Structures are given as structure tokens and as C-alpha cells.
Amino acid sequence: MKSTVTTIDTKEQILNVAEQLFAEKGFAGTSLRNVIREAQVNIAAVHYHFGSKEELFVAVVRRAAQQIVTSQLEQLAKYENLDEPPSLEKILEAFYGPPLRAIIQMGETGLIRAQFMGRCRVEPSPIQQLSEKEFNESHRRFLDILQRALPNQTRTELTWKLDLAIAIIVRTVNQINQANSLIHKGSSEEVEIAISRLVKFVAQGMRNYE
Amino acid sequence: MKSTVTTIDTKEQILNVAEQLFAEKGFAGTSLRNVIREAQVNIAAVHYHFGSKEELFVAVVRRAAQQIVTSQLEQLAKYENLDEPPSLEKILEAFYGPPLRAIIQMGETGLIRAQFMGRCRVEPSPIQQLSEKEFNESHRRFLDILQRALPNQTRTELTWKLDLAIAIIVRTVNQINQANSLIHKGSSEEVEIAISRLVKFVAQGMRNYE
DNA sequence: GTCTATAATTCGATAGAC
DNA sequence: GTCTATCGAATTATAGAC
Numbered sequence: 001m002k003s004t005v006t007t008i009d010t011k012e013q014i015l016n017v018a019e020q021l022f023a024e025k026g027f028a029g030t031s032l033r034n035v036i037r038e039a040q041v042n043i044a045a046v047h048y049h050f051g052s053k054e055e056l057f058v059a060v061v062r063r064a065a066q067q068i069v070t071s072q073l074e075q076l077a078k079y080e081n082l083d084e085p086p087s088l089e090k091i092l093e094a095f096y097g098p099p100l101r102a103i104i105q106m107g108e109t110g111l112i113r114a115q116f117m118g119r120c121r122v123e124p125s126p127i128q129q130l131s132e133k134e135f136n137e138s139h140r141r142f143l144d145i146l147q148r149a150l151p152n153q154t155r156t157e158l159t160w161k162l163d164l165a166i167a168i169i170v171r172t173v174n175q176i177n178q179a180n181s182l183i184h185k186g187s188s189e190e191v192e193i194a195i196s197r198l199v200k201f202v203a204q205g206m207r208n209y210e
Numbered sequence: 211m212k213s214t215v216t217t218i219d220t221k222e223q224i225l226n227v228a229e230q231l232f233a234e235k236g237f238a239g240t241s242l243r244n245v246i247r248e249a250q251v252n253i254a255a256v257h258y259h260f261g262s263k264e265e266l267f268v269a270v271v272r273r274a275a276q277q278i279v280t281s282q283l284e285q286l287a288k289y290e291n292l293d294e295p296p297s298l299e300k301i302l303e304a305f306y307g308p309p310l311r312a313i314i315q316m317g318e319t320g321l322i323r324a325q326f327m328g329r330c331r332v333e334p335s336p337i338q339q340l341s342e343k344e345f346n347e348s349h350r351r352f353l354d355i356l357q358r359a360l361p362n363q364t365r366t367e368l369t370w371k372l373d374l375a376i377a378i379i380v381r382t383v384n385q386i387n388q389a390n391s392l393i394h395k396g397s398s399e400e401v402e403i404a405i406s407r408l409v410k411f412v413a414q415g416m417r418n419y420e
Numbered sequence: 421g422t423c424t425a426t427a428a429t430t431c432g433a434t435a436g437a438c
Numbered sequence: 439g440t441c442t443a444t445c446g447a448a449t450t451a452t453a454g455a456c
Contacts, residue, residue, distance in 0.1 A: 010421085025334045029238030031449060042423060047451065049421095122332050124235045159390035160382075164411070167381035168374050180369035201374070204414030220439085241431065252441055257433065259439090 011049050013039045016109075019060045023116035027057055027127050058130050061120060064113050065134035071098035072138055076145065085148035088207055092199045095142060096169055100198075103173055104183070104191045111185070114173035121170060146206075153209045161206045168202060221259050223249045226319075229270045233326035237267055237337045268340055271330060274323050275344035281308035282348055286355065295358035298417055302409045305352060306379055310408075313383055314393070314401045321395070324383035331380060356416075363419045371416045378412060 017039040075094035103110035120131035175181040227249040285304035313320035330341035
């Protein structure tokens with residue numbers, strides 16, 4: 001079916017360009033004209049495939065979030081059914097490792113995705129809410145297992161610590177390739193070192209309590 | 211001089227409303243017409259007092275950043291001329307304490323300021339650069355004294371750790387009053403507890419190295 | 421599914437009267 | 439210093455031909 005292929009290409013082309021521009025300029029700072037110019041498609045194609053600017057944004061969020069969440073939960077599943085809770089370090093490794101490796105492996109596209117996800121967290125209502133919804137289940141399950149690994153800490157305490165852990169990974173991936181950043185786009189060994197240092201940095205802060 | 215008083219009121223009124231709208235919607239998401247409607251001033255007044263939308267943004271940044279930087283450097287000055295470097299905890303206390311206390315003391319206005327400063331960090335070029343410039347000297351001096359307190363760590367390592375420390379304080383103040391957040395707008399005792407927990411959280415991660 | 425053409429708003433900025 | 443009026447450009451979205 002030639003027409004189907006063409007459609008998918010057009011849709012994906014729009015999604016890719018929209019993700020990049022939303023990442024760089026935010027929702028309000030990106031116009032559909034910017035998107036269609038770079039994607040080399042017609043303005044009407046956006047409305048035909050997605051309906052509106054906001055629905056286009058939701059589509060971009062869905063695609064990005066699902067990949068991250070799926071890889072995280074895949075790692076987490078190994079631990080959830082064990083009698084013994086895993087160490088805090090293993091949990092953080094399951095949280096940080098998959099998205100970081102995926103982003104690095106994707107190259108330039110990964111950096112765009114990282115920037116996009118970070119921007120979602122500071123978008124005004126209702127854009128931010130649309131994106132956070134995609135992570136709800138993942139965050140709840142990570143909190144559950146954190147609770148088992150750190151039984152002396154309250155749910156509230158673990159919640160703001162996980163929130164800070166997210167802020168840290170978001171900032172880290174957004175600083176990739178910046179001067180003096182923890183990670184520079186490069187070898188997979190460098191990524192593993194960065195992950196272990198991030199895990200160490202955060203684990204120290206999370207374990208501490210009172 | 212009545213006219214002077216009126217002028218200052220108009221300028222400050224514009225600054226206050228602009229800070230709130232920039233904080234909520236970002237630079238691109240805020241129109242000058244939104245500002246003048248809420249500030250109840252004339253559209254031409256904005257251009258008369260500030261010149262352009264971008265110059266208005268710079269004026270808002272200046273006012274917000276200078277207050278934070280001044281209070282931080284005031285604390286830091288006590289340590290810079292000592293022979294013995296202060297402990298890591300004391301440095302972080304000087305970094306986190308003054309802005310956090312100021313924001314809490316300002317009430318609703320402080321929350322807006324916090325949101326605004328957080329948003330500056332994710333604005334696209336050249337907006338972000340305009341705001342980071344205001345913090346350059348402060349960050350350099352904090353790095354210098356961190357270097358003395360943690361002589362075993364490289365400048366690069368301390369740089370990304372300070373960057374994460376900033377990401378943490380930014381996220382924390384932006385989550386004030388959210389469910390399960392570390393701080394809820396309230397008593398000054400609660401603020402001091404929050405500061406010490408934040409310091410503890412970050413100090414653990416920063417001290418660790420290799 | 422893709423295109424052109426255009427409707428209907430909204431934007432930043434300015435000229436000029438007061 | 440403040441106002442009205444307005445320009446020129448850009449925006450989202452849609453109608454209708456192909």
C-alpha cells in the first residue's frame with residue numbers, strides 16, 4: 001500500500017521535526033509554520049494527521065515517554081517479584097540506566113529527545129500535565145520498590161527524593177556536550193561510568209534520613 | 211515629584227506582572243498584551259519604559275537575580291578570607307539558605323520568583339544566556355571555595371556537581387506547596403529544617419568522588 | 421491525502437496628539 | 439509620561455479543489 005507508507009512518512013516527519021522544535025523553543029515558541037517548513041510538508045497535513053497543535057504535542061510526548069517508561073519498567077520487573085528488595089543502587093541503576101543508554105545510543109536524536117522531555121516538565125498547564133500523566137505508573141512502581149529498599153523513610157520523604165532524582169537526570173541529559181558536563185556524547189564506556197557516578201551521587205543523598 | 215512616583219509605580223507594576231506571566235507561560239508564551247491587560251497600563255508604556263519585550267525580560271531577570279546573588283555572596287564573604295576553608299556543609303548552607311529564606315519570606319511573590327528563575331534555565335537562546343550571565347560571578351566564587359573544601363576533586367567534577375546542586379534547589383523551590391514536596395509555605399522553622407535536609411542530601415553526593 | 425487560498429486573530433512596535 | 443490609532447507581519451485553523 002503505497003499511500004499508507006507515504007502517510008507514515010509524513011506523520012513521522014512531522015513528529016520528528018515537531019519534537020526538535022518543541023525541545024528548542026517550547027510549545028508556545030514553536031509555530032506550526034516552523035514545523036511544516038522544516039518538515040517540508042503542507043500546513044494542512046498537520047491538521048489532517050493530528051487535528052491541532054496541542055494534539056500534535058501530545059503525540060510527540062506519547063512516543064517519547066513510552067520508550068523511556070518501557071525500558072525502565074523492563075529493568076524494574078526483574079526486581080519487583082523478588083522476596084528480597086534490591087539494593088538502592090540497583091533501583092537507581094534501573095531508573096537511570098535505560099533512558100541514558102538509549103539517549104546516547106540515539107546520537108543527535110537522543111539529545112533532542114532529552115531536551116524535549118526536560119522542557120515538558122516546565123511547560124505551563126495543560127501541557128505539563130499531559131506529559132506527566134505518561135509517567136504516573138512508572139513513578140508509582142519505582143516508589144513502591146524504593147519503599148521496600150528504604151523501609152525507614154516515609155512515603156513523603158521518598159517522593160520528594162525521587163522527584164529530585166528525576167530533576168538530576170533531566171538536568172544531566174540536557175547538559176550533555178556542554179562544557180564541564182558529566183557526559184559527553186561518546187563511547188558506551190563513558191556512559192556506564194557516568195551512570196555509576198550519578199547513581200552514587202543520588203544514592204548517598206537518598207539513603208540519608210531523619 | 212508626583213510624576214516620578216507615578217512612573218516608578220507603573221514600571222514596578224509592569225515588572226511584577228511580567229515576572230508572573232513569564233514565570234507561568236515563558237517568554238514566548240507571554241504577550242505584551244497579556245502583561246498590560248493585567249497590569250492595567252497602556253501598551254505604549256511598556257515600550258516607553260523598557261524599549262522592547264526582550265529588554266523587559268532582562269529587567270525582570272536583573273531584579274530577581276541581583277537579590278539572590280547579593281544574599282549568597284554576603285554569606286560567602288564570611289568564608290572567603292579565612293585561612294581554613296569552611297566545611298562543605300557550610301558552603302552549601304550559604305548557597306541554599308539565603309535564597310530559600312528570602313523566597314519563603316516573600317510569600318506568594320517568592321513562589322512566583324522561584325518559578326521565574328527556574329524557567330529562565332530552560333528558555334531558548336538568547337533568553338537563557340541573558341539570565342545566566344547574572345549568576346556568572348557568584349557561581350565562579352562558589353566553585354573557588356568548593357575547590358578549597360574538596361581539594362581532591364577536579365574543577366570539572368565540581369562544576370557538574372554544582373550544576374546539579376542548582377538543579378536541585380530550582381526544583382525544590384518550584385515544588386513548594388505541591389503534594390509531597392519538601393517544603394510547604396509556612397513557618398520559618400520548617401524552612402530551616404528543609405535547608406538542613408537539602409544540604410545533607412547534596413553534601414553526601416558532592417563529597418563522594420573517584 | 422495533499423494542495424492552495426484565505427478567513428479570523430493576535431502579535432510587537434511606532435507615530436503623533438495631548 | 440500616557441494615550442489612541444494603526445501598521446505590517448505572523449499566527450492557528452478551515453474551506454474546497456484535485
